[in-house]
Amino acid sequence: MSIRSEHPANADQIYRALVLLGADPLLDPELWPESPQEENRLRPLRLRLLGALLAKVELEITAATSRNTEEEPDDVADTLMGWMGQTEPAALGMNVLINRLQRTAVQLMGPEEVGDPPAGRAASSAAVVAAAGMLSAHLVFQQGEVERTRRALDRTGASVIAVLEGIHELRVAIGDVEE
Structure with missing residues (x-):
């Protein structure tokens, strides 16, 4: 099975998502030049930003589900339901x-x-x-x-x-x- 996103996010969109989550990374000017670049040249940056976004989301989920698991047992299940809806x-x-x-x-x-x-x-x-x-x-x-x-x-x-x-x-x- 091939996995391709119907609407792949570009590096700029991923960076903006990180900024909105308060996790904007410092960018190496060699990876993120001021001038427009072809998508192939931005692939390493896009993947690095996706990794940063993944880490931010995983940290948010961990913080939200690791507290009060006895009081809120559905937290993990709710997170899983959201995940399954996308996969x-x-x-x-x-x-x-x-x-x-x-x-x-x-x-x-x-x-x-x-x-x-x-x-x-x-x-x-x-x-x-x-x-x-x-x-x-x-x-x-x-x-x-x-x-x-x-x-x-x-x-x-x-x-x-x-x-x-x-x-x-x-x-x-x-x-x-x-x-």
């Missing part, structure tokens, strides 16, 4: 979830560090990659694409192995098992 048909929603899982996996790895990331973070990232891989395998299986399903399952299996290795590494670290 129909179901396959589109699944593709959005896969994209979100992939971003989460990258975020779990943290900023670039020297050497390997800590075992717990690496295993957490692998678990999220496995979830994205399984959803992807499910979608391509539903489309009848056996070879793509196989490849997605192979990647998912490798991620599950990485999760198990991370679990073992942490168990060694706390002395539950021998190396």
Whole structure:
């Protein structure tokens, strides 16, 4: 399934949305020159601004739903209903979830560090990659694409192995098992 917005927002529209939300970013003049630019040159800026807008919205949702969850149990459900209203048909929603899982996996790895990331973070990232891989395998299986399903399952299996290795590494670290 191809995902294309019927009315894609341009960089200026996204920037104005950020300003309205009180989150206007400082823009590098090389990315946002004063003169009009072709859309291809603005693609990195557009994606960066979309990322900033996504972060602002996620922070707003977290702030709105993390308080009083016992008093307002419908807050998360109401947020989900709003999300689902924008992600129909179901396959589109699944593709959005896969994209979100992939971003989460990258975020779990943290900023670039020297050497390997800590075992717990690496295993957490692998678990999220496995979830994205399984959803992807499910979608391509539903489309009848056996070879793509196989490849997605192979990647998912490798991620599950990485999760198990991370679990073992942490168990060694706390002395539950021998190396």
